[in-house]
Amino acid sequence: MEHQERQQVLVLYLASSALDSPVIGWSIYDGSSMETPQTGLESESPYVSGLAALRDGWRLIQASPLISHPVGQEFRTDYLKYEFFFERWSTPRARSGS
Protein backbone atom coordinates (compact mmCIF):
# COMPACT_ATOMS: atom_id res chain seq x y z
CA MET A 1 0.00 0.00 0.00
CA GLU A 2 1.38 3.41 -0.96
CA HIS A 3 2.59 5.60 1.86
CA GLN A 4 0.04 8.43 1.97
CA GLU A 5 1.74 11.02 4.15
CA ARG A 6 4.38 13.49 3.04
CA GLN A 7 7.27 15.00 4.93
CA GLN A 8 7.21 18.58 6.14
CA VAL A 9 10.60 20.09 6.94
CA LEU A 10 11.09 23.02 9.28
CA VAL A 11 14.52 24.60 9.57
CA LEU A 12 15.13 26.88 12.50
CA TYR A 13 18.21 29.04 12.94
CA LEU A 14 18.78 29.81 16.59
CA ALA A 15 20.79 32.38 18.48
CA SER A 16 22.93 29.72 20.12
CA SER A 17 23.44 25.96 20.22
CA ALA A 18 20.76 25.65 22.90
CA LEU A 19 17.43 24.47 21.57
CA ASP A 20 15.64 26.85 23.89
CA SER A 21 17.37 29.94 22.46
CA PRO A 22 15.45 32.37 20.22
CA VAL A 23 14.80 31.86 16.53
CA ILE A 24 16.72 34.23 14.24
CA GLY A 25 15.73 32.64 10.93
CA TRP A 26 13.45 29.95 9.57
CA SER A 27 12.46 27.99 6.46
CA ILE A 28 9.64 25.61 5.69
CA TYR A 29 9.53 23.02 2.91
CA ASP A 30 6.19 21.25 2.83
CA GLY A 31 6.00 18.00 0.88
CA SER A 32 2.28 17.77 1.54
CA SER A 33 1.53 21.04 -0.27
CA MET A 34 1.72 22.05 -3.92
CA GLU A 35 2.31 25.70 -3.00
CA THR A 36 5.60 27.24 -4.16
CA PRO A 37 8.01 27.92 -1.28
CA GLN A 38 8.66 31.63 -0.88
CA THR A 39 11.66 33.55 0.38
CA GLY A 40 11.40 36.64 2.50
CA LEU A 41 7.65 36.93 2.78
CA GLU A 42 7.21 36.20 6.48
CA SER A 43 7.91 38.60 9.31
CA GLU A 44 6.98 36.34 12.22
CA SER A 45 8.72 33.10 13.07
CA PRO A 46 6.35 30.13 13.52
CA TYR A 47 8.06 29.36 16.83
CA VAL A 48 9.96 31.41 19.36
CA SER A 49 12.55 28.66 19.93
CA GLY A 50 13.50 25.15 18.90
CA LEU A 51 11.98 23.84 22.10
CA ALA A 52 8.64 25.43 21.17
CA ALA A 53 8.71 23.46 17.89
CA LEU A 54 9.36 20.23 19.80
CA ARG A 55 6.45 20.95 22.07
CA ASP A 56 4.23 21.40 19.01
CA GLY A 57 5.08 17.95 17.68
CA TRP A 58 8.04 18.53 15.35
CA ARG A 59 10.79 15.90 15.51
CA LEU A 60 14.39 17.06 15.51
CA ILE A 61 16.35 15.17 12.84
CA GLN A 62 19.56 17.18 12.53
CA ALA A 63 21.47 19.79 14.51
CA SER A 64 24.58 21.76 13.61
CA PRO A 65 27.65 20.31 15.30
CA LEU A 66 29.93 22.58 17.29
CA ILE A 67 33.10 22.88 15.25
CA SER A 68 36.38 24.28 16.51
CA HIS A 69 37.68 27.36 14.74
CA PRO A 70 40.55 26.84 12.27
CA VAL A 71 43.75 28.59 13.32
CA GLY A 72 43.96 31.94 11.60
CA GLN A 73 40.25 32.03 10.84
CA GLU A 74 38.88 32.45 14.33
CA PHE A 75 37.02 35.63 13.39
CA ARG A 76 35.66 34.56 10.04
CA THR A 77 31.88 34.58 9.91
CA ASP A 78 29.86 32.87 7.23
CA TYR A 79 26.74 30.68 7.34
CA LEU A 80 24.12 30.81 10.06
CA LYS A 81 25.75 28.76 12.74
CA TYR A 82 22.98 27.05 14.68
CA GLU A 83 20.80 25.24 12.18
CA PHE A 84 18.21 22.71 13.33
CA PHE A 85 16.16 20.51 10.99
CA PHE A 86 12.78 19.25 12.15
CA GLU A 87 10.24 17.05 10.43
CA ARG A 88 6.68 15.94 10.75
CA TRP A 89 4.35 14.05 8.46
CA SER A 90 1.18 15.34 6.90
CA THR A 91 -1.50 14.23 4.48
CA PRO A 92 -1.07 15.86 1.03
CA ARG A 93 -3.20 18.92 0.32
CA ALA A 94 -4.29 20.31 -3.03
CA ARG A 95 -3.04 23.68 -4.24
CA SER A 96 -5.30 26.44 -2.95
CA GLY A 97 -7.77 27.60 -5.56
CA SER A 98 -7.58 24.36 -7.54
Next chain:
Amino acid sequence: MIKLNSQQMAKFVAEGYLRFDGVVPRALNEQLLARFQSVDPSHHGNLRDYYHEAVDQRVLPIGASGLPLDQVFDDEPLFYALLAVPEIEGAICSLLGEAPRFDHHFLHVTLTPETRTRMQLPAAAQHNHQDSTIDPELAFDIQLFYFPQAVTEAMGGTRFLPGSHLRTVSEAAIARYQNIVGQQHVVCPAGSVFIFHKGLWHGGGLNTSQMMRYLYKIRLAPGGSQVRQWDTSDLAPIDDRQGPTFWREAGGGSVVQQILMRPQPWFEYDVGRLELINRIKLWRYLLGDPAADVDYWLTRLERPQLIDRGASL
Protein backbone atom coordinates in the same frame (compact mmCIF):
# COMPACT_ATOMS: atom_id res chain seq x y z
CA MET B 1 29.56 66.29 -5.27
CA ILE B 2 28.27 65.65 -1.76
CA LYS B 3 30.60 63.31 0.07
CA LEU B 4 29.53 61.01 2.87
CA ASN B 5 30.20 62.02 6.45
CA SER B 6 31.71 59.78 9.09
CA GLN B 7 28.37 58.67 10.51
CA GLN B 8 27.23 57.53 7.08
CA MET B 9 30.50 55.69 6.60
CA ALA B 10 30.13 54.02 9.99
CA LYS B 11 26.60 52.98 9.04
CA PHE B 12 27.91 51.46 5.82
CA VAL B 13 30.59 49.59 7.76
CA ALA B 14 28.04 48.31 10.28
CA GLU B 15 25.05 47.58 8.07
CA GLY B 16 26.55 47.18 4.59
CA TYR B 17 24.26 49.58 2.79
CA LEU B 18 23.15 53.17 2.40
CA ARG B 19 19.93 54.42 0.86
CA PHE B 20 19.27 57.68 -0.95
CA ASP B 21 15.57 58.16 -1.41
CA GLY B 22 14.43 60.11 -4.44
CA VAL B 23 17.80 61.75 -5.12
CA VAL B 24 17.63 61.35 -8.89
CA PRO B 25 15.70 64.17 -10.61
CA ARG B 26 12.29 63.32 -12.00
CA ALA B 27 13.13 64.16 -15.62
CA LEU B 28 16.16 61.87 -15.54
CA ASN B 29 14.11 59.05 -14.00
CA GLU B 30 11.56 59.37 -16.78
CA GLN B 31 14.22 59.34 -19.49
CA LEU B 32 16.03 56.36 -18.03
CA LEU B 33 12.80 54.44 -17.43
CA ALA B 34 11.79 55.06 -21.04
CA ARG B 35 15.16 53.70 -22.10
CA PHE B 36 14.74 50.62 -19.91
CA GLN B 37 11.21 50.08 -21.26
CA SER B 38 12.27 50.47 -24.88
CA VAL B 39 12.34 46.70 -25.15
CA ASP B 40 9.23 45.24 -23.54
CA PRO B 41 9.48 41.84 -21.82
CA SER B 42 5.76 41.27 -22.32
CA HIS B 43 6.40 41.02 -26.07
CA HIS B 44 8.70 38.03 -25.67
CA GLY B 45 8.04 34.38 -25.07
CA ASN B 46 10.84 33.90 -22.57
CA LEU B 47 13.43 35.86 -20.63
CA ARG B 48 16.34 34.70 -22.76
CA ASP B 49 14.80 36.17 -25.90
CA TYR B 50 13.98 39.38 -24.07
CA TYR B 51 17.53 39.85 -22.86
CA HIS B 52 18.98 39.01 -26.26
CA GLU B 53 16.97 41.81 -27.80
CA ALA B 54 17.63 44.20 -24.90
CA VAL B 55 21.37 43.68 -25.37
CA ASP B 56 21.11 43.92 -29.17
CA GLN B 57 19.18 47.18 -28.82
CA ARG B 58 21.76 48.49 -26.34
CA VAL B 59 19.17 49.24 -23.67
CA LEU B 60 22.30 49.45 -21.55
CA PRO B 61 25.61 50.33 -23.15
CA ILE B 62 28.23 47.61 -23.29
CA GLY B 63 31.44 48.34 -21.42
CA ALA B 64 34.48 46.24 -20.64
CA SER B 65 34.95 45.18 -17.04
CA GLY B 66 37.89 46.97 -15.45
CA LEU B 67 37.56 50.20 -17.42
CA PRO B 68 37.87 53.44 -15.50
CA LEU B 69 34.30 54.45 -14.78
CA ASP B 70 34.70 57.83 -16.46
CA GLN B 71 35.41 56.06 -19.77
CA VAL B 72 32.35 53.81 -19.80
CA PHE B 73 29.61 56.38 -20.29
CA ASP B 74 31.37 58.97 -22.45
CA ASP B 75 28.68 58.68 -25.13
CA GLU B 76 25.82 57.93 -22.79
CA PRO B 77 24.61 61.20 -21.25
CA LEU B 78 21.74 59.62 -19.31
CA PHE B 79 23.95 57.15 -17.48
CA TYR B 80 26.63 59.79 -17.05
CA ALA B 81 24.05 62.11 -15.50
CA LEU B 82 22.83 59.38 -13.15
CA LEU B 83 26.31 58.82 -11.74
CA ALA B 84 26.87 62.58 -11.56
CA VAL B 85 23.93 63.16 -9.19
CA PRO B 86 25.80 64.94 -6.37
CA GLU B 87 24.80 62.49 -3.62
CA ILE B 88 25.64 59.50 -5.80
CA GLU B 89 28.93 60.80 -7.13
CA GLY B 90 29.90 61.78 -3.60
CA ALA B 91 29.02 58.38 -2.17
CA ILE B 92 30.96 56.56 -4.89
CA CYS B 93 34.00 58.73 -4.28
CA SER B 94 33.70 58.37 -0.50
CA LEU B 95 33.54 54.58 -0.62
CA LEU B 96 35.86 53.79 -3.51
CA GLY B 97 38.16 56.78 -3.75
CA GLU B 98 39.15 58.51 -6.93
CA ALA B 99 39.13 56.75 -10.32
CA PRO B 100 36.72 53.91 -9.53
CA ARG B 101 36.53 51.10 -12.04
CA PHE B 102 33.53 49.65 -13.81
CA ASP B 103 32.87 46.00 -13.08
CA HIS B 104 29.56 45.36 -14.84
CA HIS B 105 25.97 46.48 -14.95
CA PHE B 106 22.65 44.80 -15.59
CA LEU B 107 18.99 45.58 -15.99
CA HIS B 108 16.88 43.44 -13.68
CA VAL B 109 13.23 43.26 -14.63
CA THR B 110 10.79 41.76 -12.16
CA LEU B 111 7.90 40.56 -14.28
CA THR B 112 4.20 41.05 -13.75
CA PRO B 113 2.19 37.92 -12.92
CA GLU B 114 0.72 37.83 -16.43
CA THR B 115 4.08 37.88 -18.22
CA ARG B 116 5.63 35.55 -15.68
CA THR B 117 2.84 33.02 -16.20
CA ARG B 118 3.08 33.28 -19.97
CA MET B 119 6.83 32.65 -19.77
CA GLN B 120 6.09 29.67 -17.51
CA LEU B 121 8.25 31.03 -14.73
CA PRO B 122 7.50 30.14 -11.11
CA ALA B 123 5.65 32.64 -8.95
CA ALA B 124 8.47 32.76 -6.46
CA ALA B 125 10.76 35.36 -4.99
CA GLN B 126 14.44 34.97 -5.76
CA HIS B 127 16.47 33.05 -3.21
CA ASN B 128 18.83 34.86 -0.93
CA HIS B 129 22.34 35.09 -2.30
CA GLN B 130 25.57 37.05 -2.18
CA ASP B 131 26.75 38.36 -5.54
CA SER B 132 29.90 37.25 -7.37
CA THR B 133 31.77 34.57 -5.44
CA ILE B 134 33.66 33.89 -2.22
CA ASP B 135 35.54 37.08 -1.42
CA PRO B 136 37.15 37.38 2.02
CA GLU B 137 39.14 40.56 1.35
CA LEU B 138 38.72 43.85 3.22
CA ALA B 139 38.91 45.93 0.05
CA PHE B 140 35.40 46.08 -1.30
CA ASP B 141 33.34 46.82 -4.36
CA ILE B 142 29.97 48.52 -4.14
CA GLN B 143 26.78 47.88 -6.06
CA LEU B 144 24.35 50.65 -6.88
CA PHE B 145 20.69 49.66 -7.09
CA TYR B 146 18.81 52.38 -8.95
CA PHE B 147 15.00 52.34 -9.04
CA PRO B 148 13.72 54.79 -11.67
CA GLN B 149 10.08 54.24 -10.71
CA ALA B 150 8.36 54.24 -7.33
CA VAL B 151 8.53 50.76 -5.83
CA THR B 152 5.53 49.60 -3.84
CA GLU B 153 5.39 46.59 -1.56
CA ALA B 154 3.44 44.67 -4.20
CA MET B 155 6.16 45.23 -6.79
CA GLY B 156 8.56 42.98 -4.91
CA GLY B 157 11.40 45.35 -4.21
CA THR B 158 14.81 43.87 -3.51
CA ARG B 159 15.03 42.06 -0.19
CA PHE B 160 18.24 42.47 1.81
CA LEU B 161 19.67 41.64 5.20
CA PRO B 162 21.38 44.55 6.96
CA GLY B 163 24.69 43.59 8.53
CA SER B 164 25.21 40.43 6.44
CA HIS B 165 27.94 41.89 4.23
CA LEU B 166 30.90 40.64 6.25
CA ARG B 167 29.80 37.01 6.16
CA THR B 168 32.00 35.08 3.73
CA VAL B 169 29.67 32.73 1.91
CA SER B 170 29.50 31.20 -1.54
CA GLU B 171 26.85 33.00 -3.59
CA ALA B 172 23.61 30.99 -3.58
CA ALA B 173 24.76 28.58 -0.86
CA ILE B 174 22.50 30.58 1.46
CA ALA B 175 19.45 29.94 -0.71
CA ARG B 176 17.71 27.79 1.88
CA TYR B 177 17.47 30.68 4.33
CA GLN B 178 13.90 31.79 3.64
CA ASN B 179 13.34 34.31 6.40
CA ILE B 180 15.77 36.02 8.72
CA VAL B 181 14.84 38.38 11.51
CA GLY B 182 15.57 41.94 10.42
CA GLN B 183 15.32 41.36 6.66
CA GLN B 184 14.14 44.40 4.74
CA HIS B 185 12.41 44.97 1.42
CA VAL B 186 12.98 47.95 -0.82
CA VAL B 187 9.94 50.24 -0.90
CA CYS B 188 10.93 53.63 -2.19
CA PRO B 189 10.01 56.70 -4.22
CA ALA B 190 11.09 57.04 -7.83
CA GLY B 191 14.73 57.97 -8.27
CA SER B 192 16.06 56.13 -5.25
CA VAL B 193 19.50 54.59 -5.10
CA PHE B 194 20.64 51.94 -2.65
CA ILE B 195 24.35 51.31 -2.33
CA PHE B 196 25.27 47.82 -1.18
CA HIS B 197 28.61 46.51 0.03
CA LYS B 198 29.64 43.65 -2.27
CA GLY B 199 28.83 41.08 0.36
CA LEU B 200 25.31 42.09 1.34
CA TRP B 201 22.83 39.19 1.21
CA HIS B 202 19.88 39.97 -0.99
CA GLY B 203 17.32 38.66 -3.47
CA GLY B 204 14.62 39.94 -5.78
CA GLY B 205 11.09 40.00 -4.45
CA LEU B 206 7.96 38.60 -6.06
CA ASN B 207 6.07 41.12 -8.15
CA THR B 208 2.33 40.77 -7.61
CA SER B 209 1.45 44.15 -9.11
CA GLN B 210 0.44 44.97 -12.66
CA MET B 211 3.63 46.95 -13.34
CA MET B 212 7.00 45.63 -14.44
CA ARG B 213 9.64 46.61 -11.89
CA TYR B 214 12.94 47.86 -13.29
CA LEU B 215 16.20 47.84 -11.39
CA TYR B 216 19.43 49.10 -12.88
CA LYS B 217 22.37 47.61 -11.01
CA ILE B 218 25.96 48.67 -11.48
CA ARG B 219 28.98 47.23 -9.71
CA LEU B 220 32.03 49.42 -9.16
CA ALA B 221 35.48 48.66 -7.80
CA PRO B 222 38.07 50.89 -6.18
CA GLY B 223 40.76 52.19 -8.53
CA GLY B 224 43.08 53.25 -5.73
CA SER B 225 43.10 53.86 -2.02
CA GLN B 226 39.86 53.60 -0.04
CA VAL B 227 41.45 55.26 2.99
CA ARG B 228 39.78 58.44 4.33
CA GLN B 229 38.10 59.31 1.05
CA TRP B 230 34.95 60.64 2.68
CA ASP B 231 34.42 64.01 4.37
CA THR B 232 36.34 63.34 7.56
CA SER B 233 35.88 66.83 8.97
CA ASP B 234 33.38 65.51 11.51
CA LEU B 235 35.77 62.94 12.97
CA ALA B 236 36.66 63.99 16.51
CA PRO B 237 39.09 62.80 19.18
CA ILE B 238 36.15 61.20 21.00
CA ASP B 239 35.78 58.79 18.07
CA ASP B 240 39.19 57.32 18.97
CA ARG B 241 38.76 57.39 22.72
CA GLN B 242 38.61 54.11 24.60
CA GLY B 243 35.89 54.29 27.23
CA PRO B 244 34.53 51.78 29.71
CA THR B 245 32.96 48.62 28.33
CA PHE B 246 30.05 46.49 29.52
CA TRP B 247 29.66 48.18 32.93
CA ARG B 248 28.92 51.69 31.83
CA GLU B 249 26.15 54.20 31.41
CA ALA B 250 23.77 53.78 28.50
CA GLY B 251 24.74 55.63 25.36
CA GLY B 252 28.47 55.55 26.04
CA GLY B 253 30.96 56.34 23.30
CA SER B 254 30.71 58.70 20.36
CA VAL B 255 27.89 58.53 17.85
CA VAL B 256 30.24 56.94 15.31
CA GLN B 257 31.25 54.30 17.86
CA GLN B 258 27.62 53.62 18.73
CA ILE B 259 26.76 53.12 15.07
CA LEU B 260 29.68 50.74 14.61
CA MET B 261 28.64 48.64 17.61
CA ARG B 262 24.90 48.48 16.93
CA PRO B 263 24.02 44.77 16.64
CA GLN B 264 21.55 43.21 14.23
CA PRO B 265 18.57 41.26 15.59
CA TRP B 266 19.62 38.15 13.66
CA PHE B 267 23.15 37.88 15.05
CA GLU B 268 23.86 34.70 16.96
CA TYR B 269 24.95 35.49 20.51
CA ASP B 270 28.59 34.54 20.00
CA VAL B 271 28.97 35.26 16.28
CA GLY B 272 27.54 38.72 16.82
CA ARG B 273 30.71 39.58 18.72
CA LEU B 274 32.81 38.41 15.79
CA GLU B 275 30.71 40.65 13.55
CA LEU B 276 31.64 43.63 15.73
CA ILE B 277 35.31 42.66 15.51
CA ASN B 278 35.11 42.40 11.73
CA ARG B 279 33.45 45.80 11.53
CA ILE B 280 36.34 47.27 13.52
CA LYS B 281 38.80 45.65 11.11
CA LEU B 282 36.97 47.25 8.18
CA TRP B 283 36.90 50.60 10.01
CA ARG B 284 40.67 50.30 10.58
CA TYR B 285 41.10 49.66 6.86
CA LEU B 286 39.08 52.73 5.94
CA LEU B 287 40.79 54.92 8.53
CA GLY B 288 44.23 53.63 7.59
CA ASP B 289 44.81 53.20 11.31
CA PRO B 290 45.88 49.69 12.39
CA ALA B 291 45.39 50.59 16.05
CA ALA B 292 41.85 51.93 15.85
CA ASP B 293 39.39 50.14 18.10
CA VAL B 294 35.94 50.40 19.59
CA ASP B 295 34.87 48.93 22.91
CA TYR B 296 38.31 47.32 23.39
CA TRP B 297 37.43 44.32 21.19
CA LEU B 298 40.70 44.13 19.26
CA THR B 299 42.99 45.75 21.82
CA ARG B 300 42.07 42.99 24.27
CA LEU B 301 43.10 40.35 21.74
CA GLU B 302 46.28 42.16 20.74
CA ARG B 303 47.83 42.28 24.20
CA PRO B 304 51.54 41.38 24.24
CA GLN B 305 52.18 37.69 24.69
CA LEU B 306 54.20 36.88 27.80
CA ILE B 307 56.32 34.40 25.87
CA ASP B 308 57.59 37.29 23.76
CA ARG B 309 58.97 38.92 26.89
CA GLY B 310 61.05 35.94 27.86
CA ALA B 311 58.73 34.49 30.43
CA SER B 312 58.75 30.74 30.80
CA LEU B 313 55.59 28.72 30.57
